[in-house]
Amino acid sequence: MNYWILKSEPDVFGFDQLIKEKIATWDGVRNYQARNNLKLMQVGDIALFYHSNIGLEIVGEAKIVESFFQDPTTDDDKWVAVKVAPIRKFKKTLQLSQIKADDVLKNIALVRNGRLSVMPLTKTEYSHILALIS
DNA sequence: GCCAACGTTGGC
DNA sequence: GCCAACGTTGGC
Numbered sequence: 001m002n003y004w005i006l007k008s009e010p011d012v013f014g015f016d017q018l019i020k021e022k023i024a025t026w027d028g029v030r031n032y033q034a035r036n037n038l039k040l041m042q043v044g045d046i047a048l049f050y051h052s053n054i055g056l057e058i059v060g061e062a063k064i065v066e067s068f069f070q071d072p073t074t075d076d077d078k079w080v081a082v083k084v085a086p087i088r089k090f091k092k093t094l095q096l097s098q099i100k101a102d103d104v105l106k107n108i109a110l111v112r113n114g115r116l117s118v119m120p121l122t123k124t125e126y127s128h129i130l131a132l133i134s
Numbered sequence: 135g136c137c138a139a140c141g142t143t144g145g146c
Numbered sequence: 147g148c149c150a151a152c153g154t155t156g157g158c
Contacts, residue, residue: 114156
């Protein structure tokens with residue numbers, strides 16, 4: 001079981017839309033690091049959902065329901081997609097500013113490498129995030 | 135809207 | 147294989 005953060009701009013694809021669609025294909029990734037992370041995802045893995053540009057907060061969690069396959073938005077077989085389904089929307093969100101201020105979380109890829117859209121999270125970091133918002 | 139950070143591209 | 151130039155992302 002692995003943990004991840006998925007980043008998306010809410011006016012392009014927000015968590016509410018994922019809830020509405022029930023299952024979404026996470027495609028369009030054109031970054032090698034992010035792609036490699038997609039390939040490591042297994043069914044049942046947990047992905048926290050972060051809103052970039054608007055909100056700047058972790059808003060909910062989702063699970064991987066299908067591991068990687070050829071990205072349907074391109075013929076180039078370099079790129080892959082996975083399928084995700086919502087688990088729940090958090091009652092309290094976790095702001096980027098809170099993440100940056102936290103000793104456990106200030107070094108995660110979300111802070112260090114702001115441009116990466118799919119990034120791993122350790123179980124410790126995941127548990128810590130849940131503790132902060134509960 | 136600006137700018138810093140970083141990944142990618144292409145010339146050598 | 148290096149590195150400068152360029153494009154994109156995302157926080158502010």
